[in-house]
Amino acid sequence: MRYLLLSALLLSTAIHARGTGDLGVLIERADSSVQIVETSNNTSLARVNGLGDLSHASIVYSRDAQFAYVFGRDGGLSKIDILSATLVARTLQSGNSIGGAISQDGRLVAVSNYKPGGVKIFDAETLELVADIPSTYGDKQQTSKVIGLVDSPGQKFVFSLWDAGEIWVLDMSDQNNPAIQKFKAIGLNPYDALITGDGRYYIAGLFGEDGMALLDLWDLDKGVKRILPNYGRGEEKLPVYKMPHLEGWAVAGNLAFVPAVGRHEVLVIDMLNWSEAARIKVHGQPIFVMARPDGRQVWVNFALPNNDTIQIIDTQRLAVVKQIKPGKGVLHMEFEPRGEEVWLSVRDEDRVEVYDTNTFERKAALPAKKPSGIFFTARAHRIGL
Amino acid sequence: MKPSILSALSLLVSCWAAADSSISPSRQQYLNNLLIQDCGSCHGLTMKGGLGPALLPTSLKNKPAAFITATILDGRPGTAMPAWRPLLSDQEAAWLTARLLSGDL
Numbered sequence: 001m002r003y004l005l006l007s008a009l010l011l012s013t014a015i016h017a018r019g020t021g022d023l024g025v026l027i028e029r030a031d032s033s034v035q036i037v038e039t040s041n042n043t044s045l046a047r048v049n050g051l052g053d054l055s056h057a058s059i060v061y062s063r064d065a066q067f068a069y070v071f072g073r074d075g076g077l078s079k080i081d082i083l084s085a086t087l088v089a090r091t092l093q094s095g096n097s098i099g100g101a102i103s104q105d106g107r108l109v110a111v112s113n114y115k116p117g118g119v120k121i122f123d124a125e126t127l128e129l130v131a132d133i134p135s136t137y138g139d140k141q142q143t144s145k146v147i148g149l150v151d152s153p154g155q156k157f158v159f160s161l162w163d164a165g166e167i168w169v170l171d172m173s174d175q176n177n178p179a180i181q182k183f184k185a186i187g188l189n190p191y192d193a194l195i196t197g198d199g200r201y202y203i204a205g206l207f208g209e210d211g212m213a214l215l216d217l218w219d220l221d222k223g224v225k226r227i228l229p230n231y232g233r234g235e236e237k238l239p240v241y242k243m244p245h246l247e248g249w250a251v252a253g254n255l256a257f258v259p260a261v262g263r264h265e266v267l268v269i270d271m272l273n274w275s276e277a278a279r280i281k282v283h284g285q286p287i288f289v290m291a292r293p294d295g296r297q298v299w300v301n302f303a304l305p306n307n308d309t310i311q312i313i314d315t316q317r318l319a320v321v322k323q324i325k326p327g328k329g330v331l332h333m334e335f336e337p338r339g340e341e342v343w344l345s346v347r348d349e350d351r352v353e354v355y356d357t358n359t360f361e362r363k364a365a366l367p368a369k370k371p372s373g374i375f376f377t378a379r380a381h382r383i384g385l
Numbered sequence: 386m387k388p389s390i391l392s393a394l395s396l397l398v399s400c401w402a403a404a405d406s407s408i409s410p411s412r413q414q415y416l417n418n419l420l421i422q423d424c425g426s427c428h429g430l431t432m433k434g435g436l437g438p439a440l441l442p443t444s445l446k447n448k449p450a451a452f453i454t455a456t457i458l459d460g461r462p463g464t465a466m467p468a469w470r471p472l473l474s475d476q477e478a479a480w481l482t483a484r485l486l487s488g489d490l
Contacts, residue, residue, distance in 0.1 A: 239467030
């Protein structure tokens with residue numbers, strides 16, 4: 001009780017008159033809650049409860065970086081004011097969802113759904129439904145699970161259909177007449193996708209076959225091109241205990257770093273000709289492959305049974321230069337905006353840890369209940385995040 | 386003398402066997418966490434489905450336990466369901482099946 005009063009006091013005094021540039025939200029996946037954290041002193045400011053099933057939950061920010069939109073697994077879309085730490089709007093928009101995006105002008109929030117499959121577009125202010133785009137395919141009797149939803153310049157959203165093997169480009173510049181361009185037969189089971197920081201290239205990883213599907217959004221007429229024919233599970237087909245994520249398109253110079261599917265490797269792609277430049281042997285099956293904002297280091301976490309470990313790759317030497325073991329269940333990492341520190345969620349140890357990226361020293365540890373995703377407000381101003 | 390050593394030995398052996406055939410409480414805790422968190426990352430934390438189908442008792446009711454256990458151990462080739470045999474014993478997979486069928490996670 002005293003704690004409650006104290007935190008309420010702290011909330012009304014400390015959080016109110018401040019900017020949001022050093023704030024972030026971390027997901028507590030088993031507890032239907034998120035924590036608001038700040039990165040100047042590495043502390044937790046408040047908790048917001050009542051957000052539903054948050055496994056695999058992700059977040060995008062409003063353009064003023066005051067509001068966080070939380071996309072929950074149970075189809076819940078919640079809008080949180082991170083300054084007052086209050087839930088300001090919430091809608092259960094489908095049965096089963098996976099991710100979301102915010103439009104270039106910040107007025108529309110899109111959610112991608114597994115069940116029933118499709119994308120729904122909401123007014124970012126009120127969370128009222130603006131458009132419903134079912135992901136029907138084939139004979140139009142069935143809908144596909146939708147993955148890899150990102151925003152792209154020109155009020156567009158781009159996403160992929162897991163069951164159908166398609167990429168759709170949705171143009172919302174006329175809200176009343178959504179225009180869809182479909183690219184079919186892009187490959188079997190796209191599992192996730194990413195967009196380059198300039199908003200030009202959309203790349204989907206394929207689970208069902210080798211290679212990746214590349215779409216140049218500056219030249220849609222060229223269609224989808226298959227790249228990296230040797231990227232994938234190959235002959236061996238090791239069991240994949242967790243789908244890799246492609247969200248953090250780690251780029252250093254003209255090199256991009258992506259997780260191999262079901263292999264103990266990080267692939268390096270030369271973006272000048274989309275060919276494979278190198279393969280780096282790592283400790284396990286990589287999940288997230290994230291570049292420090294300056295691109296000099298790439299941090300990698302792993303699937304079971306190696307999910308207690310992080311490896312750090314030096315992008316000039318193309319080699320692992322450091323390994324740390326924060327604890328069981330390292331699920332996600334997020335760099336502070338200029339990269340001097342990185343936050344790691346250590347799910348099975350119920351804590352979040354902060355590391356200095358130069359010395360690799362642990363700077364802080366914060367208690368959190370089964371933490372997963374960590375999202376800082378710097379994302380508000382980046383295409384595709 | 387000799388028989389008593391022998392019987393002590395056989396007692397020891399049978400103890401080992403017993404320990405082997407029951408899953409320790411700490412391992413059970415580990416398996417429970419695995420089921421909710423790691424199976425949950427594809428099947429949903431509450432097993433209502435995600436990339437993989439729902440694993441609620443109602444969704445599994447027409448499937449024999451042995452079939453479910455086999456699916457866990459060997460996965461489903463050609464789908465995203467991985468084989469857990471490298472990480473779990475037959476017994477542990479059967480235990481997970483029982484947990485799923487109980488619906489009480």
